[in-house]
Amino acid sequence: MAEAAFRSTRTPRGDTIRPFLALLPSASHSFPRSLNPGRRCLVGASASLEPLEPPLPPVQTLLTPSPTVAATFLRRGELVAFPTETVYGLGADALDPEAVRRIFEAKGRPGDNPLIVHVAHPAQVDALAAECPPAARALMEAFFPGPLTLVLPRHPAVPAVVSGGLETIGVRMPDHALARAFLEACGRPVAAPSANRSGRPSPTTWEAVHEDLAGRIACILQGGPTQAGLESTVVDVTGPIPLVLRAGVVTPEQLRQVVPAVRLARTGPELARSPGTRYRHYAPHAPVHLIDTPSEVPADPEAAYIGLLPVPAGPAPALSVVCADVQDYAHRLFDFFRRCDARGVSAIYCQRVPPDGLGLALMDRLQRAAAR
Numbered sequence: 389m390a391e392a393a394f395r396s397t398r399t400p401r402g403d404t405i406r407p408f409l410a411l412l413p414s415a416s417h418s419f420p421r422s423l424n425p426g427r428r429c430l431v432g433a434s435a436s437l438e439p440l441e442p443p444l445p446p447v448q449t450l451l452t453p454s455p456t457v458a459a460t461f462l463r464r465g466e467l468v469a470f471p472t473e474t475v476y477g478l479g480a481d482a483l484d485p486e487a488v489r490r491i492f493e494a495k496g497r498p499g500d501n502p503l504i505v506h507v508a509h510p511a512q513v514d515a516l517a518a519e520c521p522p523a524a525r526a527l528m529e530a531f532f533p534g535p536l537t538l539v540l541p542r543h544p545a546v547p548a549v550v551s552g553g554l555e556t557i558g559v560r561m562p563d564h565a566l567a568r569a570f571l572e573a574c575g576r577p578v579a580a581p582s583a584n585r586s587g588r589p590s591p592t593t594w595e596a597v598h599e600d601l602a603g604r605i606a607c608i609l610q611g612g613p614t615q616a617g618l619e620s621t622v623v624d625v626t627g628p629i630p631l632v633l634r635a636g637v638v639t640p641e642q643l644r645q646v647v648p649a650v651r652l653a654r655t656g657p658e659l660a661r662s663p664g665t666r667y668r669h670y671a672p673h674a675p676v677h678l679i680d681t682p683s684e685v686p687a688d689p690e691a692a693y694i695g696l697l698p699v700p701a702g703p704a705p706a707l708s709v710v711c712a713d714v715q716d717y718a719h720r721l722f723d724f725f726r727r728c729d730a731r732g733v734s735a736i737y738c739q740r741v742p743p744d745g746l747g748l749a750l751m752d753r754l755q756r757a758a759a760r
């Protein structure tokens with residue numbers, strides 16, 4: 389149970405933050421074992437597995453519903469998780485290379501996997517991108533704010549660490565009131581990957597962020613569950629043909645209504661432009677089976693199921709999530725995977741959906757989860 393409390397906290401740099409109202413579940417007073425000496429860092433282009441520096445002391449993670457309070461941490465160079473309409477992000481000042489490095493460390497993220505920079509206003513993109521081609525302008529006009537990330541040539545003023553050393557930069561303007569208020573209060577662009585430990589599903593609630601990152605980041609801005617539940621669509625607009633590098637909430641059909649030339653990245657060199665695909669995406673602990681109908685779910689009381697149709701009468705699986713439609717399925721999937729891991733289910737059965745519209749992104753995540 390969360391309790392309301394006034395308290396002061398110390399930042400990783402030792403500054404004292406003024407006391408203010410925060411909601412502190414009792415779990416936030418303890419620090420994960422993984423922070424003990426010996427923690428491994430994955431920072432820098434070489435993504436070495438060796439510890440690069442002595443581990444930082446555990447950070448006290450403050451929970452707050454206030455975007456202005458959360459912004460004070462970010463402005464001091466610390467890490468703040470915040471909600472967006474897709475999933476929660478783990479933010480740092482995009483123009484402060486030291487702060488950005490801490491994101492990689494807190495997540496255990498390989499240093500060559502680039503981060504998306506979040507803005508409060510489309511005008512901020514001009515300070516992040518060296519140029520903004522006409523297709524990018526048209527997509528911004530149509531989808532900013534919204535769940536679309538555009539990959540553009542990186543402005544030299546943006547530290548290379550943000551984009552894992554690439555000459556490009558991903559930018560996005562979230563369509564979420566609390567995120568916008570936070571970004572506004574930060575007064576600077578915010579680099580933010582999804583706020584999960586590497587290898588875990590993207591978090592769709594602040595509680596999931598807390599589960600992964602408490603004791604590693606300064607602050608969590610508490611919003612409700614995110615609306616979409618899947619991540620933004622990533623479109624590379626640096627070449628003559630805009631390429632979807634990651635399927636997401638904005639569908640190819642919607643993109644093509646604005647820029648008909650948009651294509652999905654398919655070939656090896658095209659996919660190589662999306663560093664995220666080089667890394668193993670989240671897969672739950674239990675094996676994931678993709679099925680066409682729930683009649684394929686075996687009578688196993690330790691199994692779990694998610695899909696659009698109910699499982700036929702018989703022994704019920706340990707977890708069974710029946711979604712109203714594809715949107716609802718997308719909204720619930722990552723939370724379902726977390727519950728499967730927490731529960732230690734024996735196997736996970738996920739019903740396939742047609743790979744069009746939002747179904748394309750949903751099938752992408754299901755296929756990645758099922759890949760071993």
Ligand code: TXA
Binds near residue numbers: 474475537557620662
């Ligand atoms: O909805 C979202 O996109 C969320 C919220 C927080 O905005 N963010 C998110 O970030 O999902 P992340 O880091 O978990 O995934 C970003 C993906 C990665 O696959 C990364 O490789 C790709 O976008 N990406 C980012 N910048 C890129 C760039 N410059 N070129 C190619 N791919 C890029």
Ligand code: MG
Binds near residue numbers: 581582590
């Ligand atoms: Mg992610």
